[in-house]
Amino acid sequence: MTDPELAAAQAYVRLLQTTRAVLADPEQSDAALPLLSAPITEADEALCALGLAGNEAEFFQLISRRLPGASPKCPGTAPADFGVQPPAPRTDLLQ
Numbered sequence: 001m002t003d004p005e006l007a008a009a010q011a012y013v014r015l016l017q018t019t020r021a022v023l024a025d026p027e028q029s030d031a032a033l034p035l036l037s038a039p040i041t042e043a044d045e046a047l048c049a050l051g052l053a054g055n056e057a058e059f060f061q062l063i064s065r066r067l068p069g070a071s072p073k074c075p076g077t078a079p080a081d082f083g084v085q086p087p088a089p090r091t092d093l094l095q
Helices: 003-023 029-049 056-066
Strands: none
Touching: 003 029, 003 056
16 A cells, blocks of 8 residues: 555544444434544545545545455454554443
């Protein structure tokens, strides 16, 4: 992967993780939605740098060509594989 491709993949993984965290608590999701603006901006800028702004389908094709078998259920596609550490588990939801 090139540096811009890796940056876009990392930005996408961060956006996905943030979205999951925000939507994990339906009672708080409305208040937490503004937290998505920074990762959305980062992902948009990274896609723009690749010339893929507004063309997520092409981005996913690019990723699948670079990482054959890439999908959330396949080995090698975990956040750490893109240099992104997953967020810490939310223990407050268990109380």
